[in-house]
Amino acid sequence: MRVKFITILCIINIAISSYIMNFVFSTEAIANIENIAQEEISHIGSTSYGSYLKSRHAENIGDFTSAASFTAQLLSTNPEIKGITRRGQILMISSGRIDEAAKFAEIIIRNNESDPLANITLAVVAFKNKNFNESISRLNKIPREGLQALIVPLLTGWALAGAGSRDKALDEIKKLRNIDGMGPIIGFHSGSISELYADYSSAENYYMKGIKESVGIPALKIIEAYVGYLLRSKQYDRASSLVKKFISENPKQLLIETTNLALEKRQAPEKLVKVYEHGAAEALSSVASMLKKEKLKQEALIMVQLAIYLRSDSPSILFLLGQILEENKQIESAIKAYTKIESLTPYGWYARLNLAESFWGLERAQKALNILRKMLRERPKRSDAARLMGDILRINERYRDSIIAYDKAIHRSNHKIDWRLYYSRGISLERSRKWARAETDFLKALELEPDQPYVLNYLGYSWIEQKKNLLRAKRMIEKAVRQRPEDGFIVDSLGWALYRLGDYAGAVIHLERAVLLEPGDPIINNHLGDAYWLANRRLEAVFQWRRSLSQQLSGNDKLITLDKLKGKKLPKPVPVS
Numbered sequence: 227m228r229v230k231f232i233t234i235l236c237i238i239n240i241a242i243s244s245y246i247m248n249f250v251f252s253t254e255a256i257a258n259i260e261n262i263a264q265e266e267i268s269h270i271g272s273t274s275y276g277s278y279l280k281s282r283h284a285e286n287i288g289d290f291t292s293a294a295s296f297t298a299q300l301l302s303t304n305p306e307i308k309g310i311t312r313r314g315q316i317l318m319i320s321s322g323r324i325d326e327a328a329k330f331a332e333i334i335i336r337n338n339e340s341d342p343l344a345n346i347t348l349a350v351v352a353f354k355n356k357n358f359n360e361s362i363s364r365l366n367k368i369p370r371e372g373l374q375a376l377i378v379p380l381l382t383g384w385a386l387a388g389a390g391s392r393d394k395a396l397d398e399i400k401k402l403r404n405i406d407g408m409g410p411i412i413g414f415h416s417g418s419i420s421e422l423y424a425d426y427s428s429a430e431n432y433y434m435k436g437i438k439e440s441v442g443i444p445a446l447k448i449i450e451a452y453v454g455y456l457l458r459s460k461q462y463d464r465a466s467s468l469v470k471k472f473i474s475e476n477p478k479q480l481l482i483e484t485t486n487l488a489l490e491k492r493q494a495p496e497k498l499v500k501v502y503e504h505g506a507a508e509a510l511s512s513v514a515s516m517l518k519k520e521k522l523k524q525e526a527l528i529m530v531q532l533a534i535y536l537r538s539d540s541p542s543i544l545f546l547l548g549q550i551l552e553e554n555k556q557i558e559s560a561i562k563a564y565t566k567i568e569s570l571t572p573y574g575w576y577a578r579l580n581l582a583e584s585f586w587g588l589e590r591a592q593k594a595l596n597i598l599r600k601m602l603r604e605r606p607k608r609s610d611a612a613r614l615m616g617d618i619l620r621i622n623e624r625y626r627d628s629i630i631a632y633d634k635a636i637h638r639s640n641h642k643i644d645w646r647l648y649y650s651r652g653i654s655l656e657r658s659r660k661w662a663r664a665e666t667d668f669l670k671a672l673e674l675e676p677d678q679p680y681v682l683n684y685l686g687y688s689w690i691e692q693k694k695n696l697l698r699a700k701r702m703i704e705k706a707v708r709q710r711p712e713d714g715f716i717v718d719s720l721g722w723a724l725y726r727l728g729d730y731a732g733a734v735i736h737l738e739r740a741v742l743l744e745p746g747d748p749i750i751n752n753h754l755g756d757a758y759w760l761a762n763r764r765l766e767a768v769f770q771w772r773r774s775l776s777q778q779l780s781g782n783d784k785l786i787t788l789d790k791l792k793g794k795k796l797p798k799p800v801p802v803s
Contacts, residue, residue, distance in 0.1 A: 358388035380509035388502035409439025507537035541573035714743030
């Protein structure tokens with residue numbers, strides 16, 4: 227199973243890379259606009275060039291809405307500028323202005339009738355207008371290579387279904403069989419098409435096959451689709467068995483809650499896909515999710531905005547939009563997406579968690595905490611809101627309050643407690659000078675996750691600072707370094723451990739590397755200065771101490787370093803028992 231899963235990821239990776247080459251890095255791509263601007267925009271007036279520069283700045287700071295508006299200003303008077311038209315299309319889609327993007331797509335099509343993104347955009351608009359034959363015509367012009375080999379069959383299948391050609395639609399979806407790992411996607415979409423055509427027997431077979439072909443735990447979508455079908459056909463025992471199995475494999479999964487409630491009440495839920503354009507929206511959403519996982523942020527945003535255009539009321543797609551907007555640093559837009567999700571729904575719960583994180587990211591901690599307090603009252607058995615509250619309070623150095631929040635999170639955890647809860651509480655306890663309890667929490671975190679590098683490092687470094695358990699601390703930190711060799715703070719811990727053990731030459735080697743990895747950290751630079759001093763490299767020591775002061779060294783460390791530069795309180799070898 228593990229090998230197969232890796233294979234699937236590799237295939238998807240290849241497909242995505244190929245697709246990007248086709249529609250993002252073409253001859254009219256964003257990457258080439260700077261050269262085009264110098265050659266074309268500069269000749270048509272300062273106002274146009276100013277609009278271009280404003281658009282570039284807005285895009286660079288993640289404000290795609292403003293970038294799209296400035297580009298629209300430029301293109302309103304200069305619609306045929308090479309490259310800018312492409313950029314305008316992408317920015318319009320990224321900001322959710324699909325109808326305007328379609329206008330630019332039409333211009334692009336004049337020069338390249340097979341352009342993938344332009345044709346997909348126009349096909350989606352045709353879907354919106356229920357002009358399924360127009361969608362089919364647009365999609366047929368796209369080369370089926372790269373990720374287009376996934377997108378085009380899915381969209382074409384739904385367009386054919388909408389046009390009344392069920393068999394052709396299912397045949398189109400089946401073409402995905404040449405891509406490994408597509409069984410669940412084929413099952414979901416083929417089953418949904420069959421249900422819309424009232425072919426319930428075929429729908430059941432497709433859903434069952436999709437679940438059987440899932441790698442690991444089946445996706446929530448196909449579980450919901452199949453359980454919904456079973457409830458509508460009054461197969462309650464089979465539905466119950468499927469839901470129980472899913473919950474046992476996903477004990478913390480809240481999103482199955484609506485389906486489970488329908489099962490308990492023996493109510494027949496609505497179909498996940500009620501009309502053909504909803505099916506197309508689900509297809510685009512699936513692609514967006516894949517792109518998101520591959521860290522292709524703008525490409526994911528393009529796909530999810532097209533999905534939202536077709537189904538603006540879908541909680542799952544709105545949630546995905548919010549996540550992708552967050553990753554694109556469009557926090558205010560992400561907040562707007564999350565707030566469109568009904569708060570008392572399962573997706574609403576996770577949306578509010580993300581809302582709290584978003585407000586926290588905007589340095590509006592009190593707003594975040596107010597959301598979380600309300601959530602704590604609503605669901606006294608869930609730990610996730612309490613945990614996030616603890617994190618926010620801890621980062622804001624409200625350590626006593628954060629401890630209370632982590633206490634609640636640990637108390638509410640009915641399943642195996644995450645090591646991170648003990649680790650995070652341990653940090654708050656340590657910062658509150660409650661070392662005995664902190665040490666217990668760190669050891670508990672290691673019991674749950676023995677090889678966790680951050681816990682190994684934090685506990686190890688704490689012991690080093692206390693000059694206790696030095697050899698054990700050194701072994702722990704060495705273990706952490708093997709896992710995180712490029713983490714300057716962990717490498718620093720190893721150097722400091724060697725320093726405490728009297729191996730100053732060895733300490734210098736690791737501390738020099740730590741400084742290379744984290745050149746701006748004053749503590750690491752200060753540590754290196756101390757190691758240089760005891761390694762008889764006195765001029766270098768003085769340089770490092772001065773450097774640490776210039777990097778805003780603070781508190782007692784600053785006072786001690788000033789004394790060192792005055793020849794007072796110089797580092798001395800410490801006997802190790």
